[in-house]
Amino acid sequence: MQIRDLPYPDPGDPDVRSGPRFLLWLGRNQLRGQLKSMGWGLLHQCSIAGLPPAVGLAVQAVVDRSGSRLAWSGGLIAVLGVLISLGDTMLHRTAVTNWITAAARVQQLLARKTAELGSALTRRVAAGEVVAVSTGDVEKIGWFVEALSRFAAAAAALVLICAGLLLYLPSLGILVTVSVPLLALAxxxxxxxxxxxxxxxxxxxxxxxxxxxxTVAGLRVLRGIGGEELFLGRYRRASQEVREAAVHSARMWSLISAVQVLLPGLLLISLVVYGAMLARDGRIGVGQLVTVYSAATLLLFPLRHFEEIAMAYSFSRPSAQRAVRVLSLHRAARPSTVDAAPTGDLYDPVTGLMAPAGLFTAVVCGNPDEAGRLAERLGGHAQPGAGAGPDSAEGAAEREAPSVLLGGVPLDELPLDSARTAVLVQDKEPVLLSGTLGELLDVPSSGRVTAEDALTAAQCGDVLDSLAQASLATDGDPMTTRITERGRSLSGGQRQRLALARSLVTDPEALVLDEPTSAVDSHTEARVAAGIKTLRQGRTTVAFASSPLLLDLADRVVLVHRGTVVAVGGHRDLLRTEPRYRAVVTRETDEEIAAPAPGCATATIEEIEERA
Incomplete structure (x- = not known):
């Protein structure tokens, strides 16, 4: 796999049983690149190892006053120099390729898992952790994969050098061969x-x-209550703990580095003393002593790879474990049984919520968190295994919960792409990606709704004017104006309406909106609600809201209380007949709820709760 061939057509099915097994799986999937890097590494290391014999021959030729052997030795040294340069260049090239391709594979796996789980991912893993895994941890995993081939080449070179020294000069070769494993394992x-x-x-x-x-996210609140110094003190203590931990870690790695320098130094001293004694007695020649000493000196370079692979594994193992934690999550265990997305009513058998096909249904929940979970269920995002461990009680409950039905077909029996195409969920805090407005609205869609129609229905006229004024083009086209990351250059209401326009452009079979007008004023809210109803005429739309302006325009309103549908009807009818609905929509107090209302007998809030 070359860098120019990225991304992978299929990153594969990873082994997520543990961090080390995941690293092993990555290495196996890049076996060809690892062998190529190892081959170039062997060429590099063996060429370096060939320098001591060549230098030894040159020294012996000078001692023997042989010009021909000196010339031959010089030519051999020149060839080895070329091979060292070639091997080092190609080793670096292939090793970095292994690093980048391994990191790309992990990032593709994480992106695929994120797309598969959707918003259910953040119920098990914090969004910050997912970002950390896909950035810093990916780099550490790639480092280990890159270092593995260079370590293998260094280990092979050590074996070859020791074997060559044993054959060349057994008296000193034995000392080196016995010492090297001890140095590597020390x-x-x-x-x-x-x-x-x-x-x-x-x-x-x-x-x-x-x-x-x-602290940064709550800085405004902290300033309001005067808590900056308190949190600053906490951060100072936390940063000091990080510094102390870093110093302790650095001390340990410096000790390892010192051992890697001290023990080879002792080996060289012993080798020189013993070799000098042999040369003085005439048992070996000066050239042989120079050869063995040079070879032992060059052994220090491959030995450094043992320290590097230890460090790489130490840092990559917890990173791989965090990646495995994300990649081991799964959306559903049921196989897809339906190819095409069905049409019809959207029904949740858990709560009893029915959204008839072609109607605008508003859903009122007293608990905003309950509304968010129900919206995810309607989109098929809260699937078995996505929100809990497979052996936990929560996971067992999720597996027993029936799937939401679209036209009588369970969503979890649809292919993931078909389910996402059929039912689109816009959550309470949608994200705008950086890019131009045209790119923002260039999303997969049915083609029946144009960008202009969607922007008009979402009441984005003032947003277009602002973007036109900020446009760098001479014609002031708002569609070519860039929107900053997460739409930070826009107000909350503008971001919300642009996100709504993006959802309307897709024109799904069923559109689920969670508080689509919470960030706009009442006048804009009424126009947005009317625009949604007009544009989505004949299509299934579900809006979770508590605003009377939006509820009054809905074809039908459903009240969900404690996870169950308790009332269905028109907005004004429910205001007259359902105290719990009136309490949520009008924000009445307990005393106001207990007062008699037209069509409703006097009751206390406790009695109302008991009846529910």
Missing amino acids: VLPLLPRATRRADLQREKAGKATELASD
Whole structure:
């Protein structure tokens, strides 16, 4: 796999049983790239290993006053220099390719899982953690995959050099061959402690980052209550804990590095002393001593890869574990049985909510969280296994809950793409991606609703005027004006209406809106509600709201109380006959609810709750 071929047509089915198994799966899927990198690494390492014999031959040729052998040795050194340059260049190229392609594979897997789970993902994993996995953790995982091939090449080079020294000069080769494994394994007892300290540092850094994010998000509130110094003190303590943990971790890794320098240094000193004694006794030549000493010196370079692979694994293992936590979540275990998206009524058997085909249905819930969960259910997002562990009681309850039906067909029996096309859910806080307004509205759609019609229905006239004034084009076309990330250059009401226009353009079979007019004034709200009803004429629309202006325009209103439909009718009829509906819509107090109303006998709030 080359970088130019990215993205992968299919990133594969990862092994998510554990972090190490996931790393092993990544390595197996890049076996060709790993072997290629290892091959170039062997060429590089063996060419370096060939320098000591060539230098030794040159020294011996000078001692023996042989010009021909000196010339031959010089030519050999020149060839080895070319091979070292070639091997080093291609090793770097292939190793970095392995890094980038591995990181791209993990990012594709995370993106696919995010698209599969939708908003259900954040019920199990915080959004910040998903971002951290797809950025910093992906880089650490790629580092391990990249370092693995270079480590394998270094290990193979060590074996070849030791074998060559044994054959070339057994008296010194035995000393080197016995010492090298000890040098390579000397740091193993220190790795568990170093890993624990690194994990503790990352944990404390994550808590400090979370505290900083919460502080920035609530800065306005903190200033209002005078709590800046309190939170500043907390962040200072958290940052000091991170610093102390980082120092402890660095001390451990510096000790490992010191061992990697000290022990090879002792080997070289022993080799020089013992070799000098042999040369003095005439048992070996000067050129042979130079050759063995140079080879032992060059062994230090491959040995450094043992430290690097230990560090790479130490940092990538928890990163892989976090990636596995996200990738192990699943949407549904039921196979798809229907190919095409059906049409008809949208019905939730859990709550009894029915949204007849072609009508504008408004849903009133006293609990906003309950409304959000129900909206997700209607879109097929709250699927079995997405919100709870497979062995938990919550997960078991989700598996037993029947799916929402569209035209009598369960949504979880539809292919994911078909389910998302048939039922579109716009949540309470939709996100606007950066780009031009034209790109924002360029979404998969039926083609029956134009961008102009959607913008008109969502009452985006003032938004278009603002974008036209901010446009850099001479014609002031708002469709070519760039919208900043998350629409921060717009007000809350403008962002909400643009998101509504984007949803209207898609023209799904069933459109579910969660508080679509909560950020606009009452006059705009009435016009938006009328625009939705007109544009969606003949299409199924469900709006979760408590605004009388929107409820009065709905074809039918449904009251959901404690997870069950308790009343269905028109807005004005429910105001007269249903105290619980009136309490939510008009924000009445308990005393006002207890007062008699036309068509409703006097009752206390407790009695009303008992009747429910």
